Amino acid sequence: MAEQRDYFEEVYEVVRLIPKGRVTTYGSIARYLSLRAGARMVGWAMNGCRNRPDVPAHRVVNSVGLLSGKHFFGGPTIMQQLLEDEGVRIEKDRVVDFKTLLWDPSLELAI
């Protein structure tokens, strides 16, 4: 179907705005877009972004900085390598200094 969920596109747009070397969370995106569906649907939206190379899904982690979606990158270390290549340190599938690197659209974009 040509008609994707509108919030899918909105999610992709926000994800594309994430600066290199920064990360954000599913919940932050959901809150920024006022998705009452919650973070789960953001994750579901990311599932559809696998066909979209321009969407840096690796910069999206869960609320504790855990690379919960690493297994969906074709390998258990792909997501980690992508992040480390941008200067984000990963330790035990978790973003180091996650709270500092967190890029919350609700704050940074200041809607």
Next chain:
DNA sequence: TCACTGACGGCTG
């Protein structure tokens, strides 16, 4: 139609 699952998050003990 019901039940279970999932790239999550918040609340409670």
Next chain:
DNA sequence: ACAGCCGCCAGTG
């Protein structure tokens, strides 16, 4: 700090 439970929406058996 940690573990468990519930709610949220969509897809699948």
